[in-house]
Amino acid sequence: MPGLWGALVCGATSCGGASRGDMDPVVQTTNDMVTSSGDSTSASTGVGGTADGSDDGVTKLDVQFETDGMMTAGDGGDQDGCDKVDFLFIIDNSGSMGDEQSNLISSFPLFIDTIQTTLDEAQDYHIMVLDVDAWVYESCALACDPPPECLGPMGECNPFGGLVCFEACTFGLPCAFDGGFQCGVTTPMECEDVLGAGVTYPRGQGSSNMDCGFSSGARYMDASEPDLSAAFGCAAQVGVSSYAPTERPMEAMVQAVTGGTPAEPCNEGFLRDDAILVVTFITDEDDGVGDSAGTAAGWRQALIAAKNGDENAIVVLGLFGDNDLPGGICQDLTDMSSDGAEAAPRLRQFVDSFGDKGFFGSVCAASYDPFFQEAVALIDTTCDEFIPPAG
Numbered sequence: 001m002p003g004l005w006g007a008l009v010c011g012a013t014s015c016g017g018a019s020r021g022d023m024d025p026v027v028q029t030t031n032d033m034v035t036s037s038g039d040s041t042s043a044s045t046g047v048g049g050t051a052d053g054s055d056d057g058v059t060k061l062d063v064q065f066e067t068d069g070m071m072t073a074g075d076g077g078d079q080d081g082c083d084k085v086d087f088l089f090i091i092d093n094s095g096s097m098g099d100e101q102s103n104l105i106s107s108f109p110l111f112i113d114t115i116q117t118t119l120d121e122a123q124d125y126h127i128m129v130l131d132v133d134a135w136v137y138e139s140c141a142l143a144c145d146p147p148p149e150c151l152g153p154m155g156e157c158n159p160f161g162g163l164v165c166f167e168a169c170t171f172g173l174p175c176a177f178d179g180g181f182q183c184g185v186t187t188p189m190e191c192e193d194v195l196g197a198g199v200t201y202p203r204g205q206g207s208s209n210m211d212c213g214f215s216s217g218a219r220y221m222d223a224s225e226p227d228l229s230a231a232f233g234c235a236a237q238v239g240v241s242s243y244a245p246t247e248r249p250m251e252a253m254v255q256a257v258t259g260g261t262p263a264e265p266c267n268e269g270f271l272r273d274d275a276i277l278v279v280t281f282i283t284d285e286d287d288g289v290g291d292s293a294g295t296a297a298g299w300r301q302a303l304i305a306a307k308n309g310d311e312n313a314i315v316v317l318g319l320f321g322d323n324d325l326p327g328g329i330c331q332d333l334t335d336m337s338s339d340g341a342e343a344a345p346r347l348r349q350f351v352d353s354f355g356d357k358g359f360f361g362s363v364c365a366a367s368y369d370p371f372f373q374e375a376v377a378l379i380d381t382t383c384d385e386f387i388p389p390a391g
Contacts, residue, residue, distance in 0.1 A: 082386040084124040084275035085115070085379070088256065090249045092283035093131040093238040096333065098206050100319075100363055104282055105236050107368040109229040114376045122383050127228075128198040128220035128270050129235040130252045132283070133244040135193035136204040137186060140175035140243060142168045144183035167245075178205055178241055191219065195248065196255025196263035198270065204241025208234045220270045249281050250299045250350065251292035257306035274388045277307055278379055282319040284333055284363050286344035296350040308389065311354070315382050317375050318351045318360040319368065320344040330364040340364065357382065 091101060116123065143157070150165035152158045157169035175181050180203050191197040198219030201211045212234035216222045225231050255263040257271055271277070292299075307313045321341030322328035331340035341363050351358040359378055361371035 080385070080387055081121060082276045082383040082388070083122050084272055085119065085122050085383065086271055086275045086277050087125060087127040088130070088253065088277065088279045089128070089236065090130045090132065090253050090279070090281040091236055091238050092247055092249060092285070093133065093136065093204070093240065093242045094247050094285070095240045095242070096284055098240050100282060100284060101237055103368050105233045107372055108232050108236070110369055111372040111376070112228060114373060115379065118376050118380050119383050124223055126220045126222050126270050126272070126275070127232060128256070128267065129232070129238070130196060130256055131199055131238040131242065132247040132249045132252055133242045134195040135188050136239065136241050136243070137175065137181050138193065138244055139167070140181050140186075143175055175243060180204055180209065191266035194262045194266055196252045196261060197266035198256070199235050199238055202235065202238045204239040206237070206241065207239025208237040209239075210234060218269055219267055246291045247283065247285060248287070248292040249283050250287045251294070253279060253281065254294065254299060254302040258302055271306060273308060276313045276315065276382050276386050277303065278315045278317065279303065280317040280319075281347075282363060283344070283347070284321060284341040286321070286342050286346050288346055296346060296353060299350055300353045312357070312382070313386055314354065314357060315375075315379050316351050316354045316358045318347055319363040319371065320347050320360065322362040322364070329362050
């Protein structure tokens with residue numbers, strides 16, 4: 001979350017440029033390549049990517065499942081091919097993501113129109129949006145009532161009184177400039193403070209700041225939505241007011257699809273056994289060690305477990321920084337600017353772990369239309385090859 005906020009944080013903590021040095025090793029693939037044509041960028045991923053299973057010292061979300069129960073060609077129903085698709089979008093809502101959210105919203109109508117035209121047998125879809133923190137105002141409450149030891153002689157909050165004071169006085173600073181938050185008044189709505197719960201009412205700076213009112217009555221859109229592009233535009237404009245210390249896109253994804261999590265009852269009905277799952281995430285920062293819990297291997301296993309062991313029922317699409325790749329178009333993300341992106345080897349490792357079912361592009365592209373149009377072919381193939389479970 002760079003820009004003014006990043007400068008404030010780094011000024012108080014003497015941030016160094018090697019903050020990602022403890023990242024999991026990157027597994028190189030044979031086909032990682034970015035090609036640019038005009039203002040658009042497409043990316044092709046290698047099949048050889050292997051998710052990292054090393055112990056990185058953080059809580060793991062590695063979901064195990066029995067291989068004996070994995071789907072095979074003989075386990076399905078009488079008819080191959082899908083007639084249902086579940087789309088899950090994870091959108092970074094940190095302070096530097098305003099342009100990228102607008103770009104995504106602009107690309108959605110053509111994407112969904114092409115999906116509806118190409119997947120002519122699959123017109124039953126669910127579409128859910130997540131952001132990357134539990135609650136947009138989760139750091140503001142502490143700033144409302146700083147501990148006494150953090151108060152200066154004039155009652156001002158002194159961020160230099162230790163870590164607690166730094167968090168209370170500095171993490172809450174942007175909240176004072178957000179007209180949507182009031183101490184003692186603003187509280188989370190139902191499921192709004194649950195990481196991985198579908199977004200229905202974005203709040204904060206740069207958000208749609210309205211109840212999207214999905215016709216499904218759930219936390220996701222479905223085929224009954226009278227204006228799907230407008231509904232998606234409402235939900236996907238998650239804003240730029242995430243005041244959380246870290247963004248957790250992969251942890252939000254895992255929470256959304258895993259049984260027994262706080263998000264499960266919030267998202268009831270979204271995930272269907274007889275649908276393919278298409279996951280799309282967009283961020284301008286890597287999901288490094290210290291951000292989302294777990295590893296790329298664990299995130300992958302969580303999706304496979306959510307599809308009852310059928311990894312062929314999953315498509316993973318990622319839009320993130322490409323500045324560590326030959327021909328990449330992103331500039332480096334800095335604390336003083338919201339332009340550019342952070343190189344994302346860990347997220348690329350996750351996408352690559354799905355082989356030809358994973359596909360990534362540059363978050364810095366002028367338009368995401370080429371990326372999504374190319375992704376449609378992959379989704380169509382996955383749908384055609386899908387073997388629905390019996391029963």
